[in-house]
Amino acid sequence: MLKRRRFHGFLALLALVEPLGCDVELADGESAELDDSDEVDPVLEIIENLRAAGYPEAEIQVREDGVVFVGGDAEVSLEASREMVGFTASGEGGHDDDIEFRQYHSTNLVSTIHDTICVNGSAFTGSLSTALDNAIANYTNLDLSFNLVRTSGATAGCDATITAVLMNGTGGSAGFPSGGLPYGTITIGDDIVSNYGLSVATHVITHEIGHCFGFRHSDYYDRSISCGGGVYDEGGAGVGAARVPGTPANAVNNGSVMNSCYNGGSTGQWTSTDLTALNALYSPRVTSRIDKNGSIVPGQGNWGTWHPTVYCKPGTYAVGYRMRVESYQGGGLWFGNDDTALNSVQLLCKDPATGKTSLISSHDGLWGSWYATSSCPGSNNYLKSARMRIESSQGGGNEDDTAANDVQFGCSQGETIHAPGGQGWGSWNSWKQCPSGTAVCGLRSRVESYQGDGDDTAMNGLDLKCCNLDGSPPPPPPPPPPPGGGGCLIEPCGGGCLIEPCPAEP
Numbered sequence: 001m002l003k004r005r006r007f008h009g010f011l012a013l014l015a016l017v018e019p020l021g022c023d024v025e026l027a028d029g030e031s032a033e034l035d036d037s038d039e040v041d042p043v044l045e046i047i048e049n050l051r052a053a054g055y056p057e058a059e060i061q062v063r064e065d066g067v068v069f070v071g072g073d074a075e076v077s078l079e080a081s082r083e084m085v086g087f088t089a090s091g092e093g094g095h096d097d098d099i100e101f102r103q104y105h106s107t108n109l110v111s112t113i114h115d116t117i118c119v120n121g122s123a124f125t126g127s128l129s130t131a132l133d134n135a136i137a138n139y140t141n142l143d144l145s146f147n148l149v150r151t152s153g154a155t156a157g158c159d160a161t162i163t164a165v166l167m168n169g170t171g172g173s174a175g176f177p178s179g180g181l182p183y184g185t186i187t188i189g190d191d192i193v194s195n196y197g198l199s200v201a202t203h204v205i206t207h208e209i210g211h212c213f214g215f216r217h218s219d220y221y222d223r224s225i226s227c228g229g230g231v232y233d234e235g236g237a238g239v240g241a242a243r244v245p246g247t248p249a250n251a252v253n254n255g256s257v258m259n260s261c262y263n264g265g266s267t268g269q270w271t272s273t274d275l276t277a278l279n280a281l282y283s284p285r286v287t288s289r290i291d292k293n294g295s296i297v298p299g300q301g302n303w304g305t306w307h308p309t310v311y312c313k314p315g316t317y318a319v320g321y322r323m324r325v326e327s328y329q330g331g332g333l334w335f336g337n338d339d340t341a342l343n344s345v346q347l348l349c350k351d352p353a354t355g356k357t358s359l360i361s362s363h364d365g366l367w368g369s370w371y372a373t374s375s376c377p378g379s380n381n382y383l384k385s386a387r388m389r390i391e392s393s394q395g396g397g398n399e400d401d402t403a404a405n406d407v408q409f410g411c412s413q414g415e416t417i418h419a420p421g422g423q424g425w426g427s428w429n430s431w432k433q434c435p436s437g438t439a440v441c442g443l444r445s446r447v448e449s450y451q452g453d454g455d456d457t458a459m460n461g462l463d464l465k466c467c468n469l470d471g472s473p474p475p476p477p478p479p480p481p482p483p484g485g486g487g488c489l490i491e492p493c494g495g496g497c498l499i500e501p502c503p504a505e506p
Contacts, residue, residue, distance in 0.1 A: 111180030202268030299388025300461025301403030304448030311442035312349030320375030326368030371421030382439035391426030434466035441467035
């Protein structure tokens with residue numbers, strides 16, 4: 001059975017360069033040109049795709065080993081360049097002619113469903129190995145949603161692995177997350193310690209790991225802040241630049257580990273603004289709440305497994321949502337195009353006291369794009385009810401199942417909101433509503449994993465958790481009925497309830 005190939009390359013994020021210059025330059029000072037031959041060299045294809053994605057010539061560079069960079073030292077793989085221009089494949093041998101530009105944003109972060117991220121540091125020895133340990137400790141010493149663990153080679157129990165690689169020089173490079181996973185490689189210069197010392201090496205490695213988790217340069221708009229004169233600015237750089245709430249709008253020299261360039265006085269330690277950003281984007285997942293009071297399942301399909309529940313932080317409630325949806329693929333399985341429709345739902349949580357918001361999900365899906373967020377209007381207006389559009393089983397064989405297609409929510413003040421992006425297969429289920437005095441505060445998702453050559457359906461169901469708006473715990477359940485033979489329970493009913501004859505009615 002024909003199956004379209006899914007390209008999930010990593011879009012490289014602009015990485016650290018030293019002020020003395022960049023190791024990434026055009027070979028022999030010449031620009032790379034494309035020709036019209038039938039067999040395009042991978043390097044030339046990457047360059048062609050970058051041009052199609054809107055990168056200016058000045059930002060595209062090729063190293064002597066054939067690695068293509070943008071923005072100075074941001075590696076771009078062949079798969080990433082194809083994904084940037086919407087390349088899809090219709091089988092093992094060909095690709096579709098339709099090209100759709102896709103914008104990548106720095107909001108592509110590592111999903112908080114991943115608890116253990118491993119760093120394969122087997123290539124690092126001596127002082128550089130110590131610097132790697134110090135950089136990892138910069139993350140593990142914080143209470144974040146993930147735990148960074150150093151390994152040597154492939155190790156079981158890792159949700160994802162970042163491999164540390166050596167290169168000649170004193171710089172570094174990394175990439176941007178994709179599909180909810182961190183970029184898989186950091187490349188570090190082997191002469192950093194000998195030229196600048198252990199603290200600077202720790203700084204560089206910490207910086208590159210930061211890119212793997214989605215952090216852009218804090219001075220991307222004016223790289224002279226940390227690099228001095230004679231450098232170009234990054235601008236959007238094809239990945240966007242979303243300011244992290246609570247951090248300064250303007251960068252200063254040595255104000256962040258994530259500045260574009262380091263110097264000999266770099267300490268390798270977080271600044272206060274770095275800590276604000278890390279805690280804003282990767283605060284620990286909330287897996288329980290004492291004020292949970294019921295749940296609703298607005299719909300579920302036939303495939304996949306339920307993933308762990310994730311809650312809004314205590315005292316906060318969901319006010320909106322957004323969806324990750326794969327667009328129509330064209331013709332179904334008979335034509336080698338497998339539709340999955342809805343892939344994930346994220347809830348937008350809001351603190352009624354401070355107004356701060358955050359997004360949560362129990363699984364970020366596999367394919368498609370994130371669409372805009374839709375929120376309940378006004379203040380103290382929370383998600384209260386929901387319904388889901390589910391396509392029933394199409395009968396197997398070469399029929400193309402999609403399962404979940406769309407979600408709508410109702411607000412506590414009576415409005416109905418509908419985020420964009422949903423697909424139209426299947427039927428709407430009936431509305432399900434949280435109990436009185438509660439609002440949506442968490443979710444878990446039913447998702448089918450990648451099926452290889454089989455039919456993919458991705459998201460299949462949604463289970464929404466409800467919490468008391470006053471923060472109180474739910475009332476205790478009623479005591480169990482007395483055993484057969486009559487009698488009354490003596491309260492409190494701890495371990496082993498005593499039974500005695502019921503008092504006479506007055």
